């Protein structure tokens with residue numbers, strides 16, 4: 001038996017596939033694929049272009065459901081982007097994801113238009129203009145209007161759609177790599193290095209960067225080294241949620257699948273432990289598990305696709321609040337440094353959002369507001385004080401001194417703890 005396993009591993013290795021003796025990996029990937037498809041039915045708010053992209057990069061498909069979702073993107077998401085453009089808000093990341101989602105469905109991008117000041121222009125022209133505004137903002141203040149993750153998404157979406165990326169635009173990304181500008185709060189943003197890696201690899205392969213080829217290569221090498229250096233002993237690159245994008249980037253930049261085997265296994269272990277319950281998280285890891293990257297959208301063909309992905313009906317699960325309660329202390333630190341302390345007993349398994357709602361209803365002078373995003377509710381206002389992207393501030397979440405790796409809706413309270421919510425600049 002052992003020799004059969006070893007031989008099948010060697011064969012898998014030789015064919016470039018990670019060792020998989022019993023097909024359990026494919027079963028796991030299929031179940032993630034189904035969870036992602038199922039998320040289309042329960043999703044609230046805007047249709048998610050990142051989820052669409054991941055479904056389209058999968059090996060198995062449900063054409064009816066993917067087609068219906070594409071229609072929703074073209075209506076609801078389109079209208080949302082249109083109103084942001086009309087209000088001069090920068091939406092480069094969302095536009096880029098919309099572009100990649102349409103491209104992954106082989107949709108003719110030239111038929112998608114937006115109207116601003118009574119002038120109708122295509123999505124790609126608008127994206128190009130948005131990138132120019134971002135670039136000018138970097139030239140003035142060393143920061144994009146949004147962030148370098150979205151700036152990279154913009155470069156990738158234009159490049160993968162066959163649009164020549166202005167050298168000045170890609171140079172700004174190269175310089176940002178050179179100067180270590182990619183931060184997430186106080187730490188390095190592995191997600192941003194990964195997205196920049198895919199974007200610059202696309203630029204390199206398209207031959208758009210004639211004059212500065214050496215600088216482009218230096219930046220790509222640096223990104224690769226950053227990603228490899230961020231690999232932990234358990235295989236994760238950065239954390240559980242950046243590993244998918246990091247593996248995508250390494251594959252796009254020419255790493256062999258076997259070199260990423262430990263990171264892929266780490267993600268599979270996370271998936272078995274139900275770490276990836278947020279559809280956004282699945283959408284970033286699933287392409288990597290399928291050994292694909294967002295860059296593969298560039299050459300995506302949609303003929304002769306599989307159409308076998310079916311969803312079995314699932315019994316609705318009603319989760320009753322636990323009778324056991326734990327004490328949660330919540331400390332709020334506003335921008336002046338003043339603090340306020342609250343305490344509440346919450347059922348075990350409550351989300352942090354539910355805990356904050358309990359506090360809000362308890363008449364203890366605690367209030368909060370949230371904004372919706374692709375990752376779910378983002379805490380934006382606490383006790384009347386706003387922490388805004390335009391002021392480079394956010395409400396940072398920590399538990400017992402350690403920064404949370406999930407947001408208010410996903411983080412579950414299992415034990416008594418001290419939560420700190422700090423108005424932080426970045």
Ligand code: B12
Nearest residue numbers: 093094191241242373374375379394396397404405406407
């Ligand atoms: C940039 C960024 C930030 C910036 C956003 C502002 C800015 N400069 O634009 C800042 C530094 C404020 C930030 C904060 C946080 N972030 Co953040 N962020 C990102 C990053 C790198 C890119 C997001 C983006 O622009 N997406 C593209 C656009 C098109 O999508 P979008 O949904 O419209 O983008 C908005 C939201 O994503 C929102 N946002 C950013 N982070 C988070 C986190 C959560 C949980 C939510 C609900 C929303 C949200 O800000 C974006 C810009 O407006 C992602 C990386 C990734 N893999 O996605 C991490 C990422 C989403 N963040 C993460 C986390 C954990 C946080 C924090 C909870 C950290 C903390 N301990 O406080 C806080 C959010 C707290 C809160 N107030 O609710 C995790 C989420 C993992 C998860 N399972 O939920 C990610 C995946 C990074 C990682 N690998 O760990 N983030």
